[in-house]
Every structure is written in structure tokens, then in C-alpha cells.
Amino acid sequence: MKIGIVCYPTFGGSGVVATELGLALSRRGHEVHFITYSQPVRLDQLSSNVRFHEVHVPEYPLFHYQPYELALSSKLVNMVKLHGIDVLHVHYAIPHAYAGYMAKKMLAEEGIELPMVTTLHGTDITLVGNHPFYKPAVTFSINNSDVVTSVSESLRTDTFNSFKIRKEIEVIPNFIDLTKCERFSFTDCQRTMMAGEDEKIITHISNFRKVKRIDDVIKIFFEIQKKIKAKLMMVGEGPEKEMAENMAIELGIGDKVLFVGQSHEIDKILCFSDLFLLPSKTESFGLAALEAMVHSVPVISSNTGGLSEVNIEGVSGYLSDVGDIEDMAKNALYILSDEKRLKEFKRGAVRTAAKFDINKIVPMYEAIYEKALKEK
Ligand code: GMT
Numbered sequence: 001m002k003i004g005i006v007c008y009p010t011f012g013g014s015g016v017v018a019t020e021l022g023l024a025l026s027r028r029g030h031e032v033h034f035i036t037y038s039q040p041v042r043l044d045q046l047s048s049n050v051r052f053h054e055v056h057v058p059e060y061p062l063f064h065y066q067p068y069e070l071a072l073s074s075k076l077v078n079m080v081k082l083h084g085i086d087v088l089h090v091h092y093a094i095p096h097a098y099a100g101y102m103a104k105k106m107l108a109e110e111g112i113e114l115p116m117v118t119t120l121h122g123t124d125i126t127l128v129g130n131h132p133f134y135k136p137a138v139t140f141s142i143n144n145s146d147v148v149t150s151v152s153e154s155l156r157t158d159t160f161n162s163f164k165i166r167k168e169i170e171v172i173p174n175f176i177d178l179t180k181c182e183r184f185s186f187t188d189c190q191r192t193m194m195a196g197e198d199e200k201i202i203t204h205i206s207n208f209r210k211v212k213r214i215d216d217v218i219k220i221f222f223e224i225q226k227k228i229k230a231k232l233m234m235v236g237e238g239p240e241k242e243m244a245e246n247m248a249i250e251l252g253i254g255d256k257v258l259f260v261g262q263s264h265e266i267d268k269i270l271c272f273s274d275l276f277l278l279p280s281k282t283e284s285f286g287l288a289a290l291e292a293m294v295h296s297v298p299v300i301s302s303n304t305g306g307l308s309e310v311n312i313e314g315v316s317g318y319l320s321d322v323g324d325i326e327d328m329a330k331n332a333l334y335i336l337s338d339e340k341r342l343k344e345f346k347r348g349a350v351r352t353a354a355k356f357d358i359n360k361i362v363p364m365y366e367a368i369y370e371k372a373l374k375e376k
Pocket of ligand 1: 008012013014015017121122123124126151174207211282283284285286287288
């Protein structure tokens with residue numbers, strides 16, 4: 001099959017899922033075309049089955065806002081015609097589902113039927129998409145997609161609760177390559193670069209937006225380090241980073257909190273981590289938690305959105321109410337303060353991650369594409 005994938009190319013979860021999916025599909029023999037404004041960050045494997053088409057938005061003095069959707073839909077039309085793309089898969093409703101729908105309509109005028117699958121990822125429904133300025137367009141583009149999927153049961157429910165949706169939404173959870181750890185040599189870990197032998201390493205990875213409650217990450221760690229020797233690794237960039245850096249210094253733990261910025265070495269960082277913190281306000285799935293779990297890192301998270309579908313209470317970690325720093329710190333200390341218990345949770349984390357095996361989930365997308373093609 002020839003599959004066109006539209007996504008955000010940045011470090012965000014939806015872009016990571018879209019890229020990993022495209023790469024997996026290409027390994028299964030499909031021809032995959034990524035269409036977006038710059039090369040997706042995880043698109044690092046050369047293959048004749050994978051192409052990247054960059055969307056350019058020419059500057060024009062009259063434009064206050066550059067019309068990206070227009071450029072994207074035109075690029076989609078051109079690429080579908082040039083490469084004979086069979087099916088379009090757009091990730092994150094805004095503005096991709098809208099641009100995809102326009103491309104579909106333009107192609108239909110020329111007698112080309114292009115089925116479109118839309119995958120809802122999170123804030124396109126729970127935050128941004130819900131804003132009255134976007135809501136009618138998001139509702140319209142979901143209802144006019146040929147197939148709609150969501151990454152968790154919770155997101156599916158949120159979508160039906162917040163929008164007037166006439167379509168069925170199929171849940172296809174995010175996935176992980178379970179061989180990641182086998183392929184990654186643990187001798188490369190270099191834990192000693194980051195912390196002393198007697199220190200535990202606690203990690204948080206995100207794009208440091210308000211929704212991630214970065215201040216809670218610092219506060220939880222502040223409580224933990226009062227009782228055990230530990231370092232906190234803060235991985236990522238975003239609007240809340242400076243606030244967190246100041247907070248760590250004000251709390252007198254500046255030397256224990258390492259802000260490492262955006263990293264291409266997530267596997268290495270997780271390999272030497274003992275615990276992962278994800279106290280988000282909302283989280284439709286929590287891909288970062290799953291990535292931690294596959295590396296045997298237990299997760300302390302909030303119990304919001306789809307997190308309870310990923311992080312299993314008492315097995316892969318613990319879940320607390322949003323903002324309950326005391327409970328999160330208590331649970332973290334319970335796991336970290338006993339080596340035997342920590343090992344059990346590490347095993348529980350990998351076992352839980354196995355449910356999201358890439359080899360089980362990618363065929364679900366293939367089945368969806370087949371269905372969309374049959375209905376065309
Ligand atoms: O960062 C992104 O690209 C999207 C982002 C968001 O804000 O919607 O992440 C969402 O999609 C990820 C991949 O499916 C999920 O793992 C995240 O839980 C979800 N983020 C939120 O719901 C806050």
C-alpha cells in the first residue's frame with residue numbers, strides 16, 4: 001500500500017507515534033510518504049520505502065498569518081497525484097484533518113478518491129480543539145474523515161462528550177518496540193556521568209508545557225531528595241522550563257536537578273533511570289511513560305485521562321490525583337527505598353509495556369487502511 005502520513009515533525013508525542021508507525025509500516029513492505037513542514041525528528045532511518053515531502057509556505061507581505069493549511073492541502077493533492085498514494089493518515093486533528101479534507105475534495109473533483117484516516121492524540125480534543133474558535137472546524141473534520149481512531153478509551157470518551165460526533169471512533173493504543181532494550185547495549189548506559197553510585201536517578205521527559213505540571217515534578221523531587229540521595233533529570237524544552245530552573249534554585253536543589261534540554265538519547269537516559277515522573281493535568285495516553293516502562297522504569301503519574309490504561313497501579317507504578325504531590329512523593333519513596341521492591345516494579349513496568357507491543361498494534365492500523373480502501 002502507498003500511505004501518506006501527515007504529522008507534526010517535532011518532539012511531541014503525536015509526531016513520534018506517526019513517525020514510528022510510518023517506519024514500522026515501511027519495514028512491513030508499504031511505501032510511506034511523510035508530508036509536513038520539516039523532517040520528523042525520529043525519521044532517521046534511510047529506506048527506499050520512506051519519502052519525506054516538505055511543505056513550504058511562501059512569505060507574502062499581505063499575510064499576517066502564513067496559510068499553512070492551504071499549502072499543506074495543495075502539497076497533499078500534488079503528492080497523491082505524483083506518487084499514487086492510496087490512503088492518507090493524518091495525526092492530530094488541528095489543522096491536519098481539516099487540510100486533509102480539503103485535499104480529498106480537490107482530488108474528488110479530478111475523479112480521485114482518497115480515503116482519510118484521522119488519529120486523535122490528545123490536546124487536539126481536550127485542550128486546543130475544544131476552544132470555541134476551533135471547535136466547529138474540528139467537529140466538521142472529524143465527522144468528514146473516513147475512519148477516526150483515538151489513542152485511548154479515555155480520549156474516545158472525551159471526544160464524544162465534548163463534540164457532536166456522528167462517526168464511530170476506534171481505539172488503537174500507542175505502541176512500543178519491545179526489542180528496543182535488547183538492541184540497546186546496557187554497557188553504553190554511562191550512569192556514572194549523571195549520578196553517584198549511591199544516588200537514585202529520577203527522570204521527567206516532556207515538552208514542558210503547562211499541561212505537564214512541571215512545578216509538580218520539582219516539588220515531588222524536593223520531597224524525595226529529603227529522604228534519599230537522588231538526582232532529577234529534566235529532559236525537553238518548552239515554555240515552563242525557566243520557571244522550573246528558578247524553582248529548583250529557590251528550593252536549594254539546583255545542583256541535584258539537571259536540565260539536559262531536548263535529547264536524541266532518550267533510550268540511554270531511560271536506561272539509567274530508576275523512576276519516571278508524569279504528574280500531568282491531562283494526558284490522553286502518556287507515551288513518555290510507556291517509553292520509560294519498556295526500559296524497566298516504574299512510573300509515578302497522575303490518574304488523569306488515559307494514564308490508568310498505561311500505568312497499572314501497584315504493578316508498573318502508582319497513580320495519584322492531579323496535584324497530590326504528597327501522595328506522589330510517598331509512592332515514589334515506597335518504590336525507591338527498597339531494592340527488592342524496586343526490582344519488582346521494574347519487572348512490572350516491562351511486563352505492562354508488553355501489552356503495547358508494536359507487532360500487535362501496527363496490524364490494527366493496516367486493517368483500518370484496508371477498511372477505508374474497501375469503503376471508498
Ligand atoms: O505533543 C504532541 O504532539 C501531542 C500531544 C498533545 O498535546 O496532544 O501529545 C498527546 O499525544 C501523545 C501521543 O499519542 C500522547 O501520548 C499524549 O498523552 C498526548 N498528550 C496529552 O494528552 C497532553
